[in-house]
Amino acid sequence: xxxxxxxxxxxxxxxxxxxxxxxxxxxxxxxxxxxxxxxxxxxxxxxxxxxxxxxxxxxxxxxxxxxxxxxxxxxxxxxxxxxxxxxxxxxxxxxxxxxxxxxxxxxxxxxxxxxxxxxxxxxxxxxxxxxxxxxxxxxxxxxxxxxxxxxxxxxxxxxxxxxxxxxxxxxxxxxxxxxxxxxxxxxxxxxxxxxxxxxxxxxxxxxxxxxxxxxxxxxxxxxxxxxxxxxxxxxxxxxxxxxxxxxxxxxxxxxxxxxxxxxxxxxxxxxxxxxxxxxxxxxxxxxxxxxxxxxxxxxxxxxxxxxxxxxxxxxxxxxxxxxxxxxxxxxxxxxxxxxxxxxxxxxxxxxxxxxxxxxxxxxxxxxxxxxxxxxxxxxxxxxxxxxxxxxxxxxxxxxxxxxxxxxxxxxxxxxxxxxxxxxxxxxxxxxxxxxxxxxxxxxxxxxxxxxxxxxxxxxxxxxxxxxxxxxxxxxxxxxxxxxxxxxxxxxxxxxxxxxxxxxxxxxxxxxxxxxxxxxxxxxxxxxxxxxxxxxxxxxxxxxxxxxxxxxxxxxxxxxxxxxxxxxxxxxxxxxxxxxxxxxxxxxxxxxxxxxxxxxxxxxxxxxxxxxxxxxxxxxxxxxxxxxxxxxxxxxxxxxxxxxxxxxxxxxxxxxxxxxxxxxxxxxxxxxxxxxxxxxxxxxxxxxxxxxxxxxxxxxxx
Numbered sequence: 033x034x035x036x037x038x039x040x041x042x043x044x045x046x047x048x049x050x051x052x053x054x055x056x057x058x059x060x061x062x063x064x065x066x067x068x069x070x071x072x073x074x075x076x077x078x079x080x081x082x083x084x085x086x087x088x089x090x091x092x093x094x095x096x097x098x099x100x101x102x103x104x105x106x107x108x109x110x111x112x113x114x115x116x117x118x119x120x121x122x123x124x125x126x127x128x129x130x131x132x133x134x135x136x137x138x139x140x141x142x143x144x145x146x147x148x149x150x151x152x153x154x155x156x157x158x159x160x161x162x163x164x165x166x167x168x169x170x171x172x173x174x175x176x177x178x179x180x181x182x183x184x185x186x187x188x189x190x191x192x193x194x195x196x197x198x199x200x201x202x203x204x205x206x207x208x209x210x211x212x213x214x215x216x217x218x219x220x221x222x223x224x225x226x227x228x229x230x231x232x233x234x235x236x237x238x239x240x241x242x243x244x245x246x247x248x249x250x251x252x253x254x255x256x257x258x259x260x261x262x263x264x265x266x267x268x269x270x271x272x273x274x275x276x277x278x279x280x281x282x283x284x285x286x287x288x289x290x291x292x293x294x295x296x297x298x299x300x301x302x303x304x305x306x307x308x309x310x311x312x313x314x315x316x317x318x319x320x321x322x323x324x325x326x327x328x329x330x331x332x333x334x335x336x337x338x339x340x341x342x343x344x345x346x347x348x349x350x351x352x353x354x355x356x357x358x359x360x361x362x363x364x365x366x367x368x369x370x371x372x373x374x375x376x377x378x379x380x381x382x383x384x385x386x387x388x389x390x391x392x393x394x395x396x397x398x399x400x401x402x403x404x405x406x407x408x409x410x411x412x413x414x415x416x417x418x419x420x421x422x423x424x425x426x427x428x429x430x431x432x433x434x435x436x437x438x439x440x441x442x443x444x445x446x447x448x449x450x451x452x453x454x455x456x457x458x459x460x461x462x463x464x465x466x467x468x469x470x471x472x473x474x475x476x477x478x479x480x481x482x483x484x485x486x487x488x489x490x491x492x493x494x495x496x497x498x499x500x501x502x503x504x505x506x507x508x509x510x511x512x513x514x515x516x517x518x519x520x521x522x523x524x525x526x527x528x529x530x531x532x533x534x535x536x537x538x539x540x541x542x543x544x545x546x547x548x549x550x551x552x553x554x555x556x557x558x559x560x561x562x563x564x565x566x567x568x569x570x571x572x573x574x575x576x577x578x579x580x581x582x583x584x585x586x587x588x589x590x591x592x593x594x595x596x597x598x599x600x601x602x603x604x605x606x607x608x609x610x611x612x613x614x615x616x617x618x619x620x621x622x623x624x625x626x627x628x629x630x631x632x633x634x635x636x637x638x639x640x641x642x643x644x645x646x647x648x649x650x651x652x653x654x655x656x657x658x659x660x661x662x663x664x665x666x667x668x669x670x671x672x673x674x675x676x677x678x679x680x681x682x683x684x685x686x687x688x689x690x691x692x693x694x695x696x697x698x699x700x701x702x703x704x705x706x707x708x709x710x711x712x713x714x715x716x717x718x719x720x721x722x723x724x725x726x727x728x729x730x731x732x733x
Contacts, residue, residue: 087110087220088107088108089356090105090311092358093362094361095362096401097366100366103315105314105354106354109237109311109313110357111230113230115216115219121285121291122254126219128285129255132287135211137164139164139199169217170198170201174201222258224237224261225262225267225268226265226267233311236311237310248298249278249282249299252281253277256278259277264277267306267308271306282296282300316410323408324409325409326436327439328598331403331442332599336350336353339613341613342356356604356605358602359607360602361614363400363598364402369401369404371716372403372717376404381406383432384432385431386706387407387431387694388691388692391441391578391581392581393578393581393686395682395685396618398597398617398618399597399598416431417429417430421700437695440577442598447574447579448676448693448698449573449675450575451668451669451671452669453580454570455571456583456667457537457539457540458528458536458568459524459630461531461539464622465535469513470511471512472509473509473523474509475520475521477506478498478499479498480493480494480498481496482496482529483525483529483567484496485497499567502521505518505650512645513633517637517648517651519637521570527569533564533568538559542621542622543621556573577691580678581680584682590731592619592620593618593621597614597617628733629733634666636648638653638657639651639654639656640656659719663729666679668711670707678690679710681718682718684728690710690714
């Protein structure tokens, strides 16, 4: 070794370590004078900056009670623990297993390098490494901080320059950080196999425990995994190798005087018993017992990637969800959610092509309290029913019973026509324009409107749109009370003409509706075009249950519109709250007295009776007030040929929207037999969901 005297004369521990590391990792046949000379020169010139990456941590999502876990989001399952939060034997076990001279060297262990060099000479290849725990941490930090594939390769490839770089950075790092700081970072970054990153995840995944609750034998087993996580993983392989490795770690701990021989013997006698925990990840991993909550989870995820405070782009926001280590308390009420699930499945089986769903929103906050549908939240559609659109039946399965589509709102779903529930927007626009609830029109069976018709359609007479009422019993003079309670089409078309369809469209937008289909977008694109949208008041535009629940919640809250939200609070990994995230975002969208007047008319629908006027002799859901057992208002809605059916209902404390439709084929009519399902489900939700709460009365304007 002609260069060794020269190295010794240099007298620099860091330089010796860097060159020796290069020697140790290469097969002896490649170790030449040129290698040593080049390595020493490279070591002197090597950049020493280490950009320590922010450690990605798991985000936890809870129900509104702060206890019920919905799911987690992570790229690497990890929760950062301070060294003080770990039992002392755990870091000691890792030091004993990976670097028993950790507290004696300064980043590079020259003695260890010498041993590895000799071993590699005898083996004629890489038989033994010389990486210290600090060097291992540097390697992980360089890997996790890499921004390009080439940087990842440079951080992990088995080459002398990589080892030399690690050595140089390790020496400098130990000048800047204490041993405990380095050890803490290492224990939170290291991979323990079986998708466990860091000691917290390792304890949870292998033993379903917190690190503080581990036995000495369990800590030694975990420490033994780091060297070869796949080979020693007892959850995937024969436990014999893991047990042998565990016992070796215990012996090492004894030699270092971390534990006594008696403690080691007792730990060795302990059988290796695993209690493997598979941490859920993302919405498709929501536990089977609360599977239907997956639709709310999906809504949360879609909401998150639209919030600018979590990043500049949707991808940055998603990365923040998967790496930020947040504690997210959502708005979903476990008790109310279970009631909603029971209601939708009581009305419609998951095997039905008709999707029947409920969304409940709290007036005055916009908090989404329940979101349920008669579907199984799953990506596996192999056993799904036949697609109901004949043109697609041979190419794809139907959406039932398994789907992950955002059928309730919050994603990119096209929506469903909501029928006569849209008469609400016309009424609000008219009331705001100064028209009183007493505003009356003679409503014939068929009305020749001022709106243009479409040639060839049954609702067109001449060149005009000529809507009809659902029954002859609706014919006659009506005001807003009776017209709303009986859902008289020809009354509402006349009222829309009087106030201007463009104002009804604008009202819907103010209450949160968005236009999805190209037709709806075109009609709503300008006041001039919206003014010709005659069928708007009859609900021919597409909307979602989430939008309609929040719109009706605005009326329940005396005209205060709140953005729908799935989140009560979001805390950062350090426990600090992101204050603005959970706060309701509200404003007065319509005048208080307008909202209260609309409620008085909406009472007619449910049989609760109005304060200010006569509702007429019957209504479309006059049984509901008796079924709910408290003040309730709302509106039914059906489309042509009962292709879809809706009900939006509310009390002062809770608002809900229910619907039934075929998401695959809007022309597949749900039929009269299913038309009452949404009203029945909303009634059950309001009755049972508010049981035990004080009865709140509506305020008359």
